[in-house]
Amino acid sequence: MARDRKLSADERILWGKVARSTRPMPGKAGELSELDAFLVETEAAAERQRAEKQASVSPTAAQPAPPSTPRQPAKVHHPLERPVKRKIAKGRLALEARIDLHGLVQSEAHVILLDFLIRAHERGMRHVLVITGKGSSLGSKGALKRAVPLWFSKPEFRYLISSYEPAAQHHGGEGALYIRLSRRHGEKS
Known part of the structure; x- marks a missing residue:
């Protein structure tokens, strides 16, 4: 993975949950509170996007199922002989x-x-x-x-x-x- 790649909103939310489950290092508690504020804002934005998506899809109109594309079977690892x-x-x-x-x-x-x-x-x-x-x-x-x-x-x-x-x-x-x-x-x- 490229080091300069930006995290998506979902990745940031996941990282925030991981970060909140740990104990901050001495003197780093301020950074954690900044992260919490950012995560609250990001989660609210993500929730708004989900609500907008649901509102744009009318419940009475039946959506046709997307055509299924043939997928190659995933490689399965077998145990050593x-x-x-x-x-x-x-x-x-x-x-x-x-x-x-x-x-x-x-x-x-x-x-x-x-x-x-x-x-x-x-x-x-x-x-x-x-x-x-x-x-x-x-x-x-x-x-x-x-x-x-x-x-x-x-x-x-x-x-x-x-x-x-x-x-x-x-x-x-x-x-x-x-x-x-x-x-x-x-x-x-």
Whole structure:
């Protein structure tokens, strides 16, 4: 995502809700109150737009359904084959790269993981290890452990990954993932 891109109204509202759920750093409470004022204004504007849209659509006129466009099925990631996972776990099939996302917040981890996977894919790597952590620290429920597999279904990750599965115990167990990267375009077995 471009750093200079402006947030949409919905994204600002979502960010405001996230920001309100946290405790401000010392001396930053003033910025949070400015954000609250902006969010109230933005939410009111969004509500007005929704009301205008509903008012412009007359309830008596039946709207024709938009024509359905054929969509390509989304790529589904399958688990690694059992023999492949066994070879990786026993060290007979090398993990060509690894990344440790411990201690990162989701936004940082997302960017770093995407960059890591793009570079590994460009280099023709096939099997990598992503360490998310188990989330066993006090107050943590394993945010990255839950989020990373969800990210893999997003468009920016989907084309990079062929399959993934939790790693063997000595590679991190439930706190790590074996990932098989898809082949580069035009690459043969």
